Amino acid sequence: xxxxxxxxxxxxxxxxxxxxxxxxxxxxPADCPxxxxxxxxxxRQHGELRTSQLAELMAIDMSVMSRHVAHVVDLGWVxxxxxxxxxxxxxxxxxxxxxxxxxxLSEYVVVTLEEHMGDWGDADVAQLTALLRRLRESFGDxxxxxxxxxxxxxxxxxxxxxxx
Amino acid sequence: xxxxxxxxxxxxxxxxxxxxxxxxxxxxPADCPxxxxxxxxxxRQHGELRTSQLAELMAIDMSVMSRHVAHVVDLGWVxxxxxxxxxxxxxxxxxxxxxxxxxxLSEYVVVTLEEHMGDWGDADVAQLTALLRRLRESFGDxxxxxxxxxxxxxxxxxxxxxxx
DNA sequence: TATTGTTATACTCTATAACTATA
DNA sequence: TATAGTTATAGAGTATAACAATA
Numbered sequence: 001x002x003x004x005x006x007x008x009x010x011x012x013x014x015x016x017x018x019x020x021x022x023x024x025x026x027x028x029p030a031d032c033p034x035x036x037x038x039x040x041x042x043x044r045q046h047g048e049l050r051t052s053q054l055a056e057l058m059a060i061d062m063s064v065m066s067r068h069v070a071h072v073v074d075l076g077w078v079x080x081x082x083x084x085x086x087x088x089x090x091x092x093x094x095x096x097x098x099x100x101x102x103x104x105l106s107e108y109v110v111v112t113l114e115e116h117m118g119d120w121g122d123a124d125v126a127q128l129t130a131l132l133r134r135l136r137e138s139f140g141d142x143x144x145x146x147x148x149x150x151x152x153x154x155x156x157x158x159x160x161x162x163x164x
Numbered sequence: 165x166x167x168x169x170x171x172x173x174x175x176x177x178x179x180x181x182x183x184x185x186x187x188x189x190x191x192x193p194a195d196c197p198x199x200x201x202x203x204x205x206x207x208r209q210h211g212e213l214r215t216s217q218l219a220e221l222m223a224i225d226m227s228v229m230s231r232h233v234a235h236v237v238d239l240g241w242v243x244x245x246x247x248x249x250x251x252x253x254x255x256x257x258x259x260x261x262x263x264x265x266x267x268x269l270s271e272y273v274v275v276t277l278e279e280h281m282g283d284w285g286d287a288d289v290a291q292l293t294a295l296l297r298r299l300r301e302s303f304g305d306x307x308x309x310x311x312x313x314x315x316x317x318x319x320x321x322x323x324x325x326x327x328x
Numbered sequence: 329t330a331t332t333g334t335t336a337t338a339c340t341c342t343a344t345a346a347c348t349a350t351a
Numbered sequence: 352t353a354t355a356g357t358t359a360t361a362g363a364g365t366a367t368a369a370c371a372a373t374a
Binding site for chain 1: 166168170171172174175177178180181182183184185187188198201205222223270273274277278280281283284286289290292295296297298303304
Binding site: 018022050051052062063065066067069070083086087088089090 | 354355356357358364365
């Protein structure tokens with residue numbers, strides 16, 4: 001267990017992290033807000049996903065993800081196909097235009113990070129990435145219960161089995 | 165310089181960081197949004213500050229900070245005193261109630277982080293904190309120029325002297 | 329004329345609740 | 352009855368621009 005001062009300093013860094021996110025978001029295409037870029041990135045990484053799975057991966061409410069998805073579909077970057085396993089759901093995947101945009105976004109990400117972190121060592125970048133992932137996992141899925149049926153405090157059973 | 169895949173993975177972790185921030189924000193007093201907590205924390209740490217200095221420390225526009233400050237002043241956590249050096253400005257500091265709230269917030273932060281990161285080693289917590297600070301510094305002050313008069317790149321004078 | 333701060337407006341992201349269509 | 356998704360509404364955070372008061 002870390003010391004009190006350690007935790008307080010970490011909290012301070014967490015609360016100031018917004019500056020980094022804004023630094024990454026600046027320079028995205030005007031019609032591609034950060035949330036859209038995140039959705040596209042996840043779809044490139046995972047292939048086909050449902051809205052609920054995307055919400056799970058970003059740890060936000062499905063209602064929020066629904067709007068993000070609507071935006072990228074409206075702009076023609078993502079296609080919705082019927083889900084053969086469940087008529088209520090649809091499968092999302094990148095369109096050809098979406099793939100082209102992702103090529104640009106990927107380039108933007110690398111250039112921007114290189115610009116700001118060019119003086120970092122390879123090992124430091126890798127370590128930061130690993131610690132960020134671990135931190136996110138330590139916080140688990142912190143959004144409020146999706147449905148009021150289960151009690152608010154649920155130590156486990158959070159990210160299991162999207163049923164698929 | 166890190167590999168392309170490294171940078172892309174880091175970008176992914178950065179974009180997913182919101183879940184951690186929300187995890188920390190959940191459980192704050194209802195009338196104390198995260199931005200208010202951040203302002204109070206900075207004032208406890210630095211003593212007296214101007215609105216413009218707070219904006220600098222959080223790397224947000226002064227107009228935004230002006231509203232955050234108005235909120236904590238309205239709720240009686242922060243007092244505004246005349247700035248003897250500049251009649252346009254006022255010096256902000258914690259009120260007695262603000263100090264009491266900070267005691268609670270500080271406890272909340274430690275308990276929450278302990279809850280989520282209790283299994284982390286001391287060294288890992290310290291390393292994460294250090295890397296987050298370095299990342300923030302690498303991105304410098306990424307908000308748009310406060311005024312169109314000065315050039316967008318202003319490398320220093322950002323996070324000096326936590327004083328502690 | 330320049331700077332500190334405030335206010336008005338607009339946009340992004342988020343959550344809750346009510347709704348639909350399907351299971 | 353329960354679940355996948357949508358939509359309406361509200362709140363928090365941010366930026367830009369126009370403005371006030373002081374330097």
